[in-house]
Amino acid sequence: MLETVAQAVINGLLIGGIYALVSIGVTLIFGVVKIVNFAQGEFVMIGMYISFYLATQFGIDPIVSLVVTMPVLFVIGVLVQHFLIRRVLGPNDMPQIFLTFALSLLLLNLALMLFTANYRTVHTFYSDEAFHLGGLYIPVAKLIAFVVAMILSAALWVFLHTTDLGKAMRAASQNRDVATLMGINPNRVFCVALGIALALAGAAGSLLMPFYSAYPFVGQVFVLMAFVAVVLGTLGNVMGALIASLMMGVGESLGIQYVGADSGLLVVFAMLLLTLAFKPNGLGGGRVR
Amino acid sequence: MDKPNRLGLLSVAVLAAVVLVAPLVVTSSFAIDIFIRILLFSFLGVAWNLMGGYAKQLSLGHAAYFGLGAYTSTILQVNYGISPWIGMIAGGVVAMLASLPIGWLCFRLRGPYFTIATIATAQALMLIFLKFRDFAWGAEGTTIPNLGNAPLMMQFEAKSAYYYVVLGLLAVGLVITYAIEKSWMGYYLVAIGEDEDAAEAIGVNAPSMKRNIYMISAFLTALGGTFYTQYIYFIDPATAFSFNISIEAALVSIVGGIGTLWGPVIGTILLETTSTLLQSWLGSSLGGLQLTVYSLILMAVILWRPTGLMGMVTEAYQRYVNRRPARA
Numbered sequence: 001m002l003e004t005v006a007q008a009v010i011n012g013l014l015i016g017g018i019y020a021l022v023s024i025g026v027t028l029i030f031g032v033v034k035i036v037n038f039a040q041g042e043f044v045m046i047g048m049y050i051s052f053y054l055a056t057q058f059g060i061d062p063i064v065s066l067v068v069t070m071p072v073l074f075v076i077g078v079l080v081q082h083f084l085i086r087r088v089l090g091p092n093d094m095p096q097i098f099l100t101f102a103l104s105l106l107l108l109n110l111a112l113m114l115f116t117a118n119y120r121t122v123h124t125f126y127s128d129e130a131f132h133l134g135g136l137y138i139p140v141a142k143l144i145a146f147v148v149a150m151i152l153s154a155a156l157w158v159f160l161h162t163t164d165l166g167k168a169m170r171a172a173s174q175n176r177d178v179a180t181l182m183g184i185n186p187n188r189v190f191c192v193a194l195g196i197a198l199a200l201a202g203a204a205g206s207l208l209m210p211f212y213s214a215y216p217f218v219g220q221v222f223v224l225m226a227f228v229a230v231v232l233g234t235l236g237n238v239m240g241a242l243i244a245s246l247m248m249g250v251g252e253s254l255g256i257q258y259v260g261a262d263s264g265l266l267v268v269f270a271m272l273l274l275t276l277a278f279k280p281n282g283l284g285g286g287r288v289r
Numbered sequence: 290m291d292k293p294n295r296l297g298l299l300s301v302a303v304l305a306a307v308v309l310v311a312p313l314v315v316t317s318s319f320a321i322d323i324f325i326r327i328l329l330f331s332f333l334g335v336a337w338n339l340m341g342g343y344a345k346q347l348s349l350g351h352a353a354y355f356g357l358g359a360y361t362s363t364i365l366q367v368n369y370g371i372s373p374w375i376g377m378i379a380g381g382v383v384a385m386l387a388s389l390p391i392g393w394l395c396f397r398l399r400g401p402y403f404t405i406a407t408i409a410t411a412q413a414l415m416l417i418f419l420k421f422r423d424f425a426w427g428a429e430g431t432t433i434p435n436l437g438n439a440p441l442m443m444q445f446e447a448k449s450a451y452y453y454v455v456l457g458l459l460a461v462g463l464v465i466t467y468a469i470e471k472s473w474m475g476y477y478l479v480a481i482g483e484d485e486d487a488a489e490a491i492g493v494n495a496p497s498m499k500r501n502i503y504m505i506s507a508f509l510t511a512l513g514g515t516f517y518t519q520y521i522y523f524i525d526p527a528t529a530f531s532f533n534i535s536i537e538a539a540l541v542s543i544v545g546g547i548g549t550l551w552g553p554v555i556g557t558i559l560l561e562t563t564s565t566l567l568q569s570w571l572g573s574s575l576g577g578l579q580l581t582v583y584s585l586i587l588m589a590v591i592l593w594r595p596t597g598l599m600g601m602v603t604e605a606y607q608r609y610v611n612r613r614p615a616r617a
Contacts, residue, residue, distance in 0.1 A: 094595070098347075102584040103588070109579075266420065269416070
């Protein structure tokens with residue numbers, strides 16, 4: 001009994017690391033640029049397809065292909081900010097919501113046309129390996145993904161708190177007007193924020209590839225999870241998003257264990273609705289960051 | 290302003306005449322099918338536009354009410370033999386009641402997070418209908434018993450009859466929109482859409498306004514759900530709560546012109562015509578093509594014409610009016 005719970009918690013934490021990469025990206029964009037990127041999940045999908053083709057065409061391991069997916073998605077992020085998002089920033093919500101929503105629809109359906117709806121998998125030598133700790137079972141691929149995800153999150157935290165650019169981003173997210181008065185170029189900061197957020201999504205894609213199938217709709221699973229985690233962890237709060245993502249992973253995993261295999265998402269929605277009902281400002285309550 | 294109004298009235302009368310005789314002239318069942326789709330999605334767009342367009346509460350979860358309407362009337366019909374005409378109204382009432390708790394939750398958030406919460410509620414409802422099969426057939430869904438020509442059960446031999454039913458729905462939706470647009474409620478809604486805090490500061494009761502318009506919008510959307518199920522003789526959670534329904538209701542309004550009476554209708558005509566032409570040119574072999582084109586149109590509208598097609602028409606008309614005094 002206790003072992004089953006422990007196993008479910010471990011499974012949840014491991015996948016929660018991936019959710020964290022996606023939700024940190026969403027919350028970073030929200031905090032700095034003040035928009036919600038509905039297309040974040042599609043960038044996870046793009047990361048997965050890049051890793052898939054690198055693995056099948058050139059035999060590059062999906063984890064190693066991080067060094068390709070992250071820079072490529074960083075550049076895509078800068079381009080998306082510079083050519084699309086920059087043009088709709090303003091007091092009106094409608095263009096911002098529906099621009100990134102249209103981008104999500106576009107990428108998803110382009111992928112459907114280019115790659116078809118087939119599931120693509122990459123089999124690595126560690127895909128079926130696992131550690132056994134007592135009665136517990138820890139798959140190697142998921143453990144690697146979790147560890148790398150935590151390293152990347154920590155690196156982002158260090159970047160935001162120690163470098164000038166990182167501090168500029170935090171300043172822009174606290175008060176854009178004052179930050180601009182202090183000589184911070186908002187568009188440059190926004191470009192970097194989008195770049196980092198998309199690079200994290202791409203990293204999530206590469207890390208998923210050894211144990212998860214790529215298909216055009218794959219991003220929707222992760223982005224939904226990320227949106228819930230971002231509300232739960234207080235909008236714009238990187239640390240909150242990380243903790244909430246791990247909680248979501250565990251919640252989903254326990255839901256699958258105790259309510260039924262098809263109920264993972266139902267548990268997630270229940271968590272969202274409970275959050276909205278009782279803690280609409282997130283678990284942190286106030287505007288912490 | 291007298292002359293343009295007479296002109297407007299005349300064009301509406303001509304339009305009504307054309308729309309009323311269309312199924313008598315065009316008898317191809319393929320064409321009537323397309324007309325029905327256009328009318329249905331115009332109607333869903335009109336229902337969405339009341340809340341999304343005027344009050345700018347951008348929901349992407351209207352499939353929740355579409356599905357509730359469809360399921361209420363189908364359950365009443367299949368299990369209890371109650372006519373879908375009654376079921377349609379019952380579905381509307383169920384949707385209206387469901388919008389109260391859903392709104393209570395979702396309106397706690399503003400802007401994009403309101404949108405996300407609405408997506409989540411619609412998806413959660415779909416999952417509930419998928420999971421609880423004793424409640425309503427689960428994932429397989431059910432077919433509606435075909436009774437032949439039974440107008441009292443909303444079943445018709447002739448396709449044109451469905452055309453007139455959905456045309457009637459659209460007319461109701463447009464009349465309601467027109468009435469609200471001209472009432473105090475319309476001005477309150479626009480004020481909330483422009484700036485909710487400012488509207489509240491001058492005494493608009495924003496929470497109650499948003500709740501009321503959400504109820505009306507949900508009621509109308511549910512009517513569309515019942516009609517669609519009767520039209521295709523089939524219901525399952527994936528079609529009734531399809532995310533595409535939520536997307537299209539919002540899309541046609543934005544492309545046509547958000548917060549305008551005719552915007553959703555014009556938007557639907559453009560999008561549905563485009564998608565029909567694409568399908569006949571390229572075949573339906575390329576999955577994803579239709580939504581690829583829709584999303585490109587949506588991006589183009591947002592980047593270059595945020596007021597939609599209606600905005601372009603109004604600007605063109607303004608230019609025409611401004612030029613005229615010079616000649617007079």
